[in-house]
């Protein structure tokens with residue numbers, strides 16, 4: 356498992372405003388969107404491309420285009436939806452699947468309640484979107500789900516991560532170089548309710564209001 360904590364002053368600035376308890380939902384959504392686009396730039400460094408001819412106004416040249424099969428972007432419902440636009444803005448030809456995972460607030464175990472993905476992911480590079488890597492249970496279940504269906508590699512993009520969650524993912528995929536986590540910050544710890552400290556609260560609630 357590879358971990359990349361992206362160090363950039365613009366990311367750090369936007370993340371600070373995102374964390375602020377006084378930041379309202381519209382601002383939170385806009386900032387999450389901007390942060391994802393910046394993270395996506397790093398997370399897609401290994402996306403596969405192939406040579407493609409191009410004719411400029413001056414001369415023919417050789418450029419690149421994304422290789423087939425198209426990368427698959429998978430937001431984990433519900434909070435991952437707040438990251439989708441920022442991701443596909445950078446990679447508009449990617450396909451999008453959906454994975455609904457819910458965490459039992461007492462046992463903190465993740466279970467799948469909805470999927471909308473191709474049955475066969477053979478050869479696909481997958482980008483999982485989940486703003487908060489807390490206990491790691493949801494992410495391990497989601498990565499396993501994609502790898503079992505043939506994904507060649509899985510990159511999880513998270514706004515924030517807790518060390519406990521990173522260790523859970525590392526323990527599950529220790530030797531695998533096809534699993535990567537890209538995040539804007541590694542926070543201090545989890546509290547007794549499974550919230551990231553200092554974190555930003557419940558990402559789904561802050562994006563969409565409490566339901």
Ligand code: URA
Pocket residue numbers: 434487489549550551552554555556557558559
């Ligand atoms: N999910 C959230 O939305 N926030 C946390 O701090 C942990 C999990």
